[in-house]
Amino acid sequence: MAVPTTSPPRPPDPAHPAVEADHSAAVPTTPLDPAQMARRIREDAVRMAGGPEGAHVGGSLSCADLMAVLHAQLLRPGDSFVLSKGHAAPALYSVLVQLGRLPAEELDGYTRPGSRLFGHPSHDLPGVEFATGSLGHGLGLSVGLAIAEQLRGGDRHVYTVLGDGELQEGSVWEAALLAGHRKLPGLVAAVDRNGLQITGGTEGCVGLEPLDAKFAAFGWEARIVDGHDLSALHEALQPSPAGPVAVIARTVKGRGVPFLEGRVAGHYAKLKPDLVRRGLAALGQPVAGGTS
């Protein structure tokens, strides 16, 4: 069957003025060191948490290794990435800078007037195909991308990173059912399983376990991995031609910054300058000069 491989140009349409940005996922042009990328994600997230509005720093730190392995090693040109847990925007923005899709100085503008960098990724940001931040959208969007690829008969991969609290959204499971039913190849959904949500532990709020069994029951291959072990992540995040893969990445919220690790309050924090300095020091950054 003939299916589109690219978006063809469409005629001008007065109801919908054209807006264009390069939405394609950020991919490395040369292999990068995931450890270095992860460390810079964490540093940038801590700096952004020192900005005027604070940031969702805990969940950005917990998924830093996951984001780094995906963006330094796994994503190829044509592959897709959807940050379903859009509140980890600081991690994504850092990746976009590290891969040359955003100028580094834009990070200083995070949540400041005039900046493109909102607390959640907005429409029309380079390297961002879908605005996220409303939980429960990313898996369905990724399933749509993966079905397009399945119909096209191609082998481009689709990766998405979800929060664990996000799995309480019913729409996630609508998408999971469909992906399992269609045995979508090349789809990888990574869950940042840090175990915490705003009010406390996920299991004390509305429990998710056994999570691997849930995905398996929906027709997915479920893999549990240490979400801070870079080589284990690299192996676990490999797509399967046989169907969708769920990677339950066990992580620590606030990972890398001792005063944020495992802390519910670290979900969203506005860090004072001395805490930014302490955080960067803990991450191995020399303490020099001021912070943003």
Add this chain to the structure above:
Amino acid sequence: MSRTPTAPPAAAHPVATGQPAGQDPQPALGPDPRTAYREALLELAAADHRVICLDSDTGGLEKTFGKQFPDRYINVGIAEANLMTVAAGLARRGFVPYVHTMATFATMRAGEFLKLDVVGNRLPVRVIATHGGLAAAHFGTSHFALEDLAVTRALADLAVVVPGDPRHIGAATHQLHELSGPGYLRLGRSATPVPPGPAPEFRLGRARVLREGADVTLVAAGPLPLLFALEAAGELAADGIEAQVVDLHTLHPLDREGLLTACRGRAGVVTVEEHRPQGGLGDAVAEVVSAELALPIRRLAVRGRPGLRVAGQRAALEQLGVSTGAVVDAARHLHARTTAAR
């Protein structure tokens, strides 16, 4: 891109005329809205390989589109939120998804997915929303959609079309396909009467004037409201009041000039819709008219609490305040008010 010319829908759908003996003649029924739409969709799919049909287990598409284009028919199941997100993903990769559900589920249950993923990205998804207004009749309140136009108008970047003449569903479908961004097509469930009198052609985004009249303006959206407006114009003419009747089938983008021309110089405007008074046709008309003309606007819309006692679509609408008689009363009042002031 090759296009299939729009066939005159009337020829393709023989009009049902059977009436029980001994009853007053009723207006002839138009085509079944879903059948008329599906025929247009099949034409589009044959002409444009990007067309893909997403179903939420609505019933009927699997036997039509699914048989003819099995590779481009995807039933996502009874999962309307997922319907919208999957469509957004497919549209990002070059498909033109047609998504199918009922109007209340498309706009309320899946409304936020429609907003963020489809409209927010200006993706060329077409939302085909059946059971608009009170079309679900005996199904009851869960299946009524009296808020969908407020929601879709508020999304701002979504083309919103409510065909008033059931013979125009095919043309509306074909013309919506030409847009680069998203569209919402509100359909009913069962056949509704064909409006009497001349039937100017359907042009997306252009108000249709079905009757010229210098005294008052009646603006309608949807098949039954349009029928009420035309019936009312006939009654008003018998009183010597000449009504301009406008089918404002496209609520976005709205034909401002066409609407203002149809209203200018009249005693007032009566809007008629199968929707709540909040956010629908009446508000859309008031926004344009009140900015330019000093005219009173009476909004006939569904007030009160629907779905307490079973009634057919027309009877339910009439019981809730939208009827030929209500249009006549409102227009007479506006006309008398102006005449008294002279």
